[in-house]
Amino acid sequence: xxxxxxxxxxxxxxxxxxxxxxxxxxxxxxxNSNNKNYLAWYQQKPGQPPKVLIYxxxxxxxxVPDRFSGSGSGTDFTLTISSLQAExxxxxxxxxxxxxxxxxxxxxQLEIK
Amino acid sequence: xxxxVESGGGLVQPGGSLRLSxxxxxxxxxxxxxHWVRQAPGKGLVWVSRINSDVxxxxxxxxxxxxxxISRDNAKNTLYLQMNSLRAEDTAVYYCVFDYDPxxxxxxxxxxxTMVTVSS
Numbered sequence: 001x002x003x004x005x006x007x008x009x010x011x012x013x014x015x016x017x018x019x020x021x022x023x024x025x026x027x028x029x030x031x032n033s034n035n036k037n038y039l040a041w042y043q044q045k046p047g048q049p050p051k052v053l054i055y056x057x058x059x060x061x062x063x064v065p066d067r068f069s070g071s072g073s074g075t076d077f078t079l080t081i082s083s084l085q086a087e088x089x090x091x092x093x094x095x096x097x098x099x100x101x102x103x104x105x106x107x108x109q110l111e112i113k
Numbered sequence: 114x115x116x117x118v119e120s121g122g123g124l125v126q127p128g129g130s131l132r133l134s135x136x137x138x139x140x141x142x143x144x145x146x147x148h149w150v151r152q153a154p155g156k157g158l159v160w161v162s163r164i165n166s167d168v169x170x171x172x173x174x175x176x177x178x179x180x181x182x183i184s185r186d187n188a189k190n191t192l193y194l195q196m197n198s199l200r201a202e203d204t205a206v207y208y209c210v211f212d213y214d215p216x217x218x219x220x221x222x223x224x225x226x227t228m229v230t231v232s233s
Contacts, residue, residue: 001175040219042158049208049223050158056217093158097218100172102148102160 002026002096006105012113019081021108023094028074031098038097041070041079043090044107050093054079086112115139115222117209122227129199133227135192135209143167143187145213148220149194151205161207162194177203199231 003026013019029038037057042050052061054070057077067082081088089112094105121133135147149161162183163172171183182195192209206226213222 036218038218040217042220044158049226050220051223052217052219052221055214055219055221059217061214061217061219061221095158095160095219100160100163101174102163104158104160107157 001101002029002098002103004094004096004103004105006092006094006108008108009106010109010111012111013081013084014113015086016083017113019084019088019110021079021092021094021110023072023077023079023105025075025077025096025098027098029096029098030074037073037077039070039072039077040095040097041068042093042095043088044093045090053092081110084110084112115213117211117222117224119207119209119224119227122207122229124230124232125199126233127200127231129231130195130197131199131229133194133196133207133209133229135194135224137190137192137209140213142185142190145211147183147185147192148210149183149192150208150210150220150223151203152208152226153202153205156205159205164192196229199229201231203229204231205229 007022039057041054044050058070069080071078091107116138118136146165148163164183180198184193208226209224210220
């Protein structure tokens, strides 16, 4: 099974500042046949199901604000929020779609400093 | 509107059984692979199981293999999860999910979830 590990577990950032969350997979999630990284990012607010932000590691889902961006390839990935807004307080998860079981990271709690 | 509505959750004793349902609407259900994901109270997301569109292939997390069975009825647009030999650690919100966007690979459609509590 592919193990997905996020860091940090929690993060406090001032409004308007940059937030960075890291995600590492125990093996590459890059499919050489199509050169795509099978890695997604989700945002979950209390009492709600998760919402997808990023897929293919760096493609922003339609409707997601452009302050959210994803980067990385192979085994190391990053979710960046360029200018933190109050509504971004949530738990963020990465997930690999390369092979079953489709494992998630443990989550990163993002708060306002 | 694309929608998933789970039902069937509740309180069950350890060792008991429960069958979850997920009613799908707003899309051609039979075209899509479907999944169950669970989340224990205050904990993270865990992928549970997957079934392909024509019911010929299923996959399970090791933690539920041999105890849970995923199935679907494409004529009724419904996904199921039969859960047997339930344990306290199966206590969670169970979400029905799938990858709807043909351009991406991610769970972009989620139901609201149904709560399963395993306790005596």
